[in-house]
Amino acid sequence: MSPSYDQRWDRLVTWLEGKGMLVDEKHLKVQAALFTVPASAHINIITLESQYPGAELSAVQLISLHLFLHKPLGDTDSFDPLFGPYISVLPRDFDGHPLTWAIRRTLGRADAGTALLGFFPPHVNTLLAQLERRFWEDWKAVREYLKAHTHNGSSNTELDYLWAWLNVNTRDLYHDLGRRRDDNISLCPVFDYANHVWTGATMSPSRKDSGVWGNPGNASQASLVCSSLEKPLGKDEELLLTYGAHSNSILFVEYGFVNVVSEADIAAGLYIAEATVDEIVYDLILRCGGDALLLVVREALEQEGYWSDWTLHTAPPPAYPSYRLLSALRLLHVFVVDESPFGAVSTTDLALWRDTVAGLRDAVSESNERDVRRSLRSICDAVSVRAERSLDALMKAKADEIGGPSAWSKFAVGNVAVLWKEERAVARAVLDSIEAGVVF
Structure with missing residues (x-):
């Protein structure tokens, strides 16, 4: 029998505790209190590069490669010895994401979902085409790396890599690691449960080094801290992040959702439409x-x-x-x-x-x-x-x-x-x- 989601969450919390995270009720309330996720629990270019020596890959490509090679089979858990408990709680599919429909169309695997592509506004189709090009460029780089190295799972398909790539593209956080700007990203447990809100976010991630703030020399030890914002929270109120000041067309193409805003708010200029x-x-x-x-x-x-x-x-x-x-x-x-x-x-x-x-x-x-x-x-x-x-x-x-x-x-x-x-x-x-x- 496959484990339930509650069981996977318990395993994730136990794994995080093993990384040095405080997971007792006082420190992991996921409400107004702050919490810190240790650097060793992040999936990023620093925690992965020793596993892939000589890999000249971007952060997105490298993190996607690791998820690709350790993708859970069916409803089982990931066997990854490094981040298995975390990978096991990631979304299992992105069937409702526009990029999935576009990739399936390109692969000649059209289904009911791909038909919706014909109803998009022209600019959305342009943005989606740009996103698809990014995906294929990253897949080409990863595939070349796999051809040059022996890895379990290297026989998986483009759709398996799409699952990995979309987990990165929809869940990564900007995280100053002292690298090139595009490589300063991490997948971070617990933080990635936060939903997006276009106004009134209740928390934001910030970096906490073991030594001096903002010193790239401490990047490998830089934990991410949940910083509560000024808005007070009530009991059982949801913690929310703002993914960025993006238009709905970008949110839809990149993340698969939109901000539902009234036309009156748009007309009044309350929303950046x-x-x-x-x-x-x-x-x-x-x-x-x-x-x-x-x-x-x-x-x-x-x-x-x-x-x-x-x-x-x-x-x-x-x-x-x-x-x-x-x-x-x-x-x-x-x-x-x-x-x-x-x-x-x-x-x-x-x-x-x-x-x-x-x-x-x-x-x-x-x-x-x-x-x-x-x-x-x-x-x-x-x-x-x-x-x-x-x-x-x-x-x-x-x-x-x-x-x-x-x-x-x-x-x-x-x-x-x-x-x-x-x-x-x-x-x-x-x-x-x-x-x-x-x-x-």
Whole structure:
């Protein structure tokens, strides 16, 4: 009979006690009291590098490699002599994570989950593609290491490595180990049970050296301490971390969840919401002058570093377009004035635009700003329409096409709906700013 989760937790606590952690009721209440997890209980580049001599791997690759080689089989425990009790309580699957669906699609193993990929906002698909590239690059590096060394478990599959990689990507904490910034991460027992909250976190991890704070020379002995924040906690209240000031699109792609925030809070600027409008702006440029206009606009924007990544924002209020987007629209309307056909542009007009980008002028001209605001209004309308249509399609899709009966399917569909509702709320908020005459 496989051990229960309570049994695995008890084994983890016993293991932590063996590492020198105080686990009595006074010190491991996981509430307002502080607790410290000893350095030897962290899985990081320092605690692992002696196990993999000569491995020229990043921290993510090395930690993922170790989890990969010691992945529990079925419902059994991990046999890892170093971190087995900890690995045994890690999530056993990530079936509800967007990267899992993307990897399965790439491997030709499409299922009900991969169908949901077709309902994502364009920017989310872009972020997911970037995450998938990171995964395959790390898998290539680890696979090359495995080919050069003999390790038990090296015959496991890409999906086994995906399990390991996602455990690292969704649970690691920044931990100053005196290494390169990207290598200053650790998996830390107990801390990784904390859920994310976008405001009002009740704790944060901090480093405690055996000697001097912040001295990289003590990095191998640097424990992580749970520091309670100013907000007082009541009995049985949950301890929460803030994973970072991330947009919902990043939270969804990286972690598989979103912050559920009311559209009223978004409109009021209480939540940092955004919408990326690259595809809509591309279409606008093409409608104004076809491929010829797209070519010259892109060339000029790339020279100044303003091509793509055009966004709308709600915070700080009032809602506004990004400066990148304003720069692109100002350039567009240097070429297309008052909806006239795309034609030749004088060097003087381009110089005025470049002065605006450089901050030497507030605007190209009054007429240019009028055209920009008109196009900005059409962009917001297009975002709203796209969101409405996408939400309608998402709600009408058959359940067995976008997740099926899986336990996570309803949750995942709800997350995607939140992403579209957020884009709609952002667009409406920027429209309100335009109608109110807000100067951007």
